[in-house]
Amino acid sequence: MTTFPGDSSGPLAGEVRLNPIAKLILLVSACIVALRLEEPLYALGFLGLVIFGHLLARVKPAILWRRTRGILIFSLILFASQILLVKNVVWEMRVANGALMSLRFLNIVLASHLFVSTTGAENLAYALMQAGLPYRYGFALLTTMRFVPYFRLEANTVLQAQVARGVEVDRPTPKAIWLMAKHTIIPVTVTSLSKVDSLAISMEGRCFGLHPDRTYRQRIPFYWWDWAVIGTGIAVAVASFHLI
Amino acid sequence: MSAGPKRKSYYFSTRDLVLIAVVSAAGGVLSTYVGYLGNLMNKAVGVPFGAGQWMAGLHVFWFxxxxxxxxxxxxxxxxxxxxxxxxxxxxxxxxxxxVLVSLVEGLLVDAVLLPAGRRPSLGSLCLAGGISSASNVLVFQGLYFSGVSVGYVGLMTAFAFVSGAILGGYFAVGVLDVVSSARVLNLDEEAEGTRRAPSFRVIATLALAAVLAGGAIYYYTQVFQPFWTGPTCRVEGIVELAYDYRPIDFEDESVSVTAELKGAVTYVPPTEYAGVPLVSILERAGLRKQAREVRVVASDGYYAIFDLHDVVNRPEVILVQEDDTLRLVATGYEGAYWVRMVSKIVVCGDD
Known part of the structure; x- marks a missing residue:
């Protein structure tokens, strides 16, 4: 097996077109701009850009709809609550405020969705490590992400077991919250902690942390267009503070 | 035989990092379910957000x-x-x-527990959980500014604090006991030499709490500006209590009047306006006996002077919200008295 230092020109990782760090900075910039926009029409235009980004990234509309329909419904609730609950403000302003708030929320969530749809957590972690993040912390992120499917299964099993026993862990009441905490979080926590010592010993047995640097099997490249995207993102975010 | 390179000692050991990683993974997984329950609670109460803050403590429990x-x-x-x-x-x-909300919550837990040593007390854990949990309301409001009243934000923050203290702090101690008694983890690795006298911890915790409380008081009295809930204007002069008028605080006293603006240049046909009577705004401040006049001042320095006795008997003179500004609809007065962009209402005596 061939490995490469993080700053070498080893083989490229899969279909990485834009460096995950560039995408992350672009996402942060997009969120800043979304928060700065104060005209519903501009926010609507921004939403169009984000959706266009989904099309460019070839996110299937059916998947986009399935993942974001709850968010769309919540946005509508926000919009309706501004119109119906806010008093002493003229009708037009209520509509404008409600639309702006809903669009702001939608823009941030959909921009994040675009980032998540086009970026793997592993690629982000490797890109950060190759950019200088101490690999032990990058490893913590990787470990966290790798445990997610396991704990999801475990949490689901525990929840189903408690529901089957008649424990009311799925009701929106204070009692259910306490029962949920007691009968779901404790078992999941104990299960998760039971993995800690064996994994830590196993890793140290393989000399994890012995050297200050590590090698990689694949390289997450940083091209000139990544710098261009980062520069543009930062410039737009800064400009939003002066122009809007 | 060579012993090989010596292992470097790190601030967080490998075991610490694995521990943090698995706790974060479990927290991230269960947060989806906690969020779902929070939404159910919002629907049950009939609000778009807020009631779910009773669950907020379960988010900070992991930190x-x-x-x-x-x-x-x-x-x-x-x-x-x-x-x-x-x-x-x-x-x-x-x-x-x-990510930002979680980062702030984690930072606050670390900050509050900074003087508490390796094994914080129940009280300090509850305080950390409460403060950390309450922060989520302020961060979300800061980001999105939902336009809800300061009172509602305060209520949500209080819910979140209580939830964090109970489900974040108190519950964490219970889980630590379970983990310790089940011998899942060895929690007694603290070296004897690193133990500090309990009195020092108590003093340090109290000192930090005092600093935080002092900081909070300073912030809310000197720095804090309430979330923007519409335009404001200052009511001052010969009054018992000067204050900042906000339409949202007078929702129940809003009235509708039909008024016609007849100015030297401008004419607006009879139109219906909704706003708060000037007399109600003045009464809230408490008029003193010496008060004789009311000066309504615009942000560009323009002002109109009203006889106090006259204006008190005219509930149809109202202050209305016009886009992001306040405007005086001086029903029965000529157009020059219809002050736009009102920034100050000054009660004066006889000059």
Missing amino acids: VFARAVVGRTGAATLAGVLKGLVEMFAGSTHGLPI
């Missing part, structure tokens, strides 16, 4: 627990970043802001 079980400052912050990333990659309904 308090990570800090308590690792025993090092920074564990909660790292757990916050990791849990936030897990939630974002798992398709959180908040997107990127959830």
Whole structure:
């Protein structure tokens, strides 16, 4: 097996077109701009850009709809609550405020969705490590992400077991919250902690942390267009503070 | 035979990092379910958001627990970043802001527990859980500015604080006991030499609490500007209590009048306006006996002077919200008295 230092020109990782760090900075910039926009029409235009980004990234509309329909419904609730609950403000302003708030929320969530749809957590972690993040912390992120499917299964099993026993862990009441905490979080926590010592010993047995640097099997490249995207993102975010 | 390279000692050991990672992963997974229950609670109460703050403590439980079980400052912050990333990659309904919210929550847990040593007390864990949990309301309001009243934000913050103290702090101690008694983890690795006298911890915790409380008082009295809930104007002069008028505080006293503006240049046909009577605004401030006139001042310095006795008997003179500004609809007065962009209402005596 061939490995490469993080700053070498080893083989490229899969279909990485834009460096995950560039995408992350672009996402942060997009969120800043979304928060700065104060005209519903501009926010609507921004939403169009984000959706266009989904099309460019070839996110299937059916998947986009399935993942974001709850968010769309919540946005509508926000919009309706501004119109119906806010008093002493003229009708037009209520509509404008409600639309702006809903669009702001939608823009941030959909921009994040675009980032998540086009970026793997592993690629982000490797890109950060190759950019200088101490690999032990990058490893913590990787470990966290790798445990997610396991704990999801475990949490689901525990929840189903408690529901089957008649424990009311799925009701929106204070009692259910306490029962949920007691009968779901404790078992999941104990299960998760039971993995800690064996994994830590196993890793140290393989000399994890012995050297200050590590090698990689694949390289997450940083091209000139990544710098261009980062520069543009930062410039737009800064400009939003002066122009809007 | 050579012993090989010596292992470098790190601030967080490998075991600490694994521990933080698994706690964050478990927290990220269960947060989806906690969020779902929170939404159910909002629907049950009939509000778009807020009621779910009763669950907020379950989000910060993981940071308090990570800090308590690792025993090092920074564990909660790292757990916050990791849990936030897990939630974002798992398709959180908040997107990127959830990373910021989790980071702030983790940072606050670390900050509050800074003087508490490796094994914080129940009280300090509850305080850390409460403060950390309450922060989520302020961060979300700061980001989105939902336009809700300061009172509602305060109520949500109080809910979140109580939830954090109970489900984040008190519950974390219970889970630590379970973990310890089940011998899942060895929690007694603290070296004897690193133990500090309990009195020092108590003093340090109290000092930090005092600093935080002092900071909070200073912030809310000297720095804090309430979330923007519409335009404001200052009511001052010969009054018992000067204050900042906001339409949202007078929702119940709003009236509708039909008025016609007849100015030297401008004419507006009879139109219906909704606003708060000037007399109600003045009465809230408490008029003193010496008061004789009311000066309504615009932000550009323009002003109109009204006889106090006259204006008190005219409830149809109202202050209305016009886009982001306030405007006086001086029903029965000529157009020059219809002051736009009102920034100050000054009660004066006889000049």
